[in-house]
Amino acid sequence: MTGSGKKQICASDCKFETLSISGMIRIARQTLTASPLKLTGWTLLFFFLLMALLAPFIAPWDPRETGIPYLPPSSDHLLGTNDIGQDILSELIFASRVSLTIGLLAGIVSILIGVVVGLLAGYYRGWIEELLLAVEDMVLLIPGLPLMIILAAYLSPSMWNIILVVGLLWWCSTARVVHSRVLQLREMPFVEAARSLGCSDGYIILRHILVNTKEIVYAKFALAVASAMLTEASLSFLGLGDPLNISWGEMIHFAFSRGGFANDMWWWYLPPGLMVCLSVMGFVLISMEPKRSGKMLEL
């Protein structure tokens, strides 16, 4: 982080980035070929994105339509049917929309809070830093799941409340990493130069510091989405999910509480579980550093 990081920062700050499509394709190709892990991650996510977008076209049945319950897998229902006779495969495909939306939005909430806290604490130092770090420490000390359970239980069970609850409690690691990066950046010559030219704090933070934390922020965003999806799955598994928007975690909740698990109907609970695994894996993989494959970003 120290020596090479310095060089990297100067280089990216001096160079004016030209945003042309061909340039972006070239950069994308370079990073992807440099790191097969990233390529795998993007492929997985692309697959899930397609699944979510095209859900109405690829789902063989209407997921709300009821029929004969507890059917084992057959050519008609590839993954069988659930306790009220809905096609599990179609439910699975439509659930991708809910799970991904919750993950992405909760990730955005947590990254916004984390970046703002990290920037303010790192740039202004002094009592603001003390205060924000103290708040961060306290949030880190309180175990996440019990607090989320109690918050989610008091709020009405809806997707938006889950997004809020998960997002509000997952920003600490982002704040920490952004904070330490900003501490390095604020002492750099180009920031000092900007300051001596009379640039305002807001301008320096937005145009010079934020820009240079973007790689960390991208990586942390992917990880925040991954954590948010896992947390959402746990909350939904406990029965705190949105009954109108069934997510993968909630499918497992129903499989567990309505006899799917006790009767060894693996086709009911295993596929949604694997979907959570694979999509989380996708987000974790794209956050990995392309160079120096020996090291991975701090999770």
Add this chain to the structure above:
Amino acid sequence: MGKLIRYGFTLFLVLSLNFALPRMMPGDPVVNLLGDEALHNDPKMRAELRAEFGLDKPLHIQYVDYLKSLFRLDLGYSIHKSQSVRDLMAYRLFWTMMLVFPSIIVGAVLALLLGSWAGFSSGSRSDLFLTGLALFLYTCPPFLLAMVLVSVFSFHLGLFPLGNLTSGGKTGVEYIVDVTWHLFLPVVTLSLLGASYEFLVVRNSTVQLLEEQFVLAAMAKGLRERDILLRHVIRNVLPPFISMVALSFGFMVSGALIVEIVFSLNGMGTLVYDAVVARDYPVMQGCFLVLTVSVLVANLVADILYGIADPRIGGASSGGL
């Protein structure tokens, strides 16, 4: 000292949050404090209950009363289960800790040994396998891993019991063996979940350490790889690793709640699950309070022990890896 203040303040925050939630959140505080069952009562009875529980008094007096009742270890009463919340939790907390502590230790040892080994031989086939496995476990939701293990080892192979803590009717050594047999799979599940994250961190810091000069010097001296790993590398991974393990207590408690539900162990997790299903708010709040306070205490103890073990970091805030 600064740490102690921080812990004290966090405790205050948790207590206040626990006080404020039922009164602030949407819905009738009577319902929030007594559980959904109270909803069926007529308005007159509700008003009586409100007076009985002091909900008509000013907030600051309610707060003082609340702290007083906590001091008497009075955590409220569950109408749903017709039992006081404290009695409901008495044994369950013990069993949850019986699940959490062994898992933390087993997971930490696994992560430290395998992680430093994988980092030491980074790029090798065993490293790829272990890292891939850890990554997969890391992305695996806790209940899924638990369900798969139960399904494979209990349903199909019949090696372990399907749930519960004991088969009952046993004493002495036999009882301990029986409990160990029942707790084996849950502990394995939870330790794997805890180890996966710690493994990745240990592996990465080992890879970083290998670039340091002292490792080069040790290699140049002609030390055997095993000695370099055990004497030089692990020793440097250890201090930040210990503080990470201590901080993982909260994560492990969260995981234990989920794992217990799948294994139907009679711990805090199943209590929370039943309470969530029945919207039994007093029980949920009691669990939240007890779990959070025990995590705080565990972290505080770990912090103090760590300060004694490594005087260098004493009062300074310890940075993670």
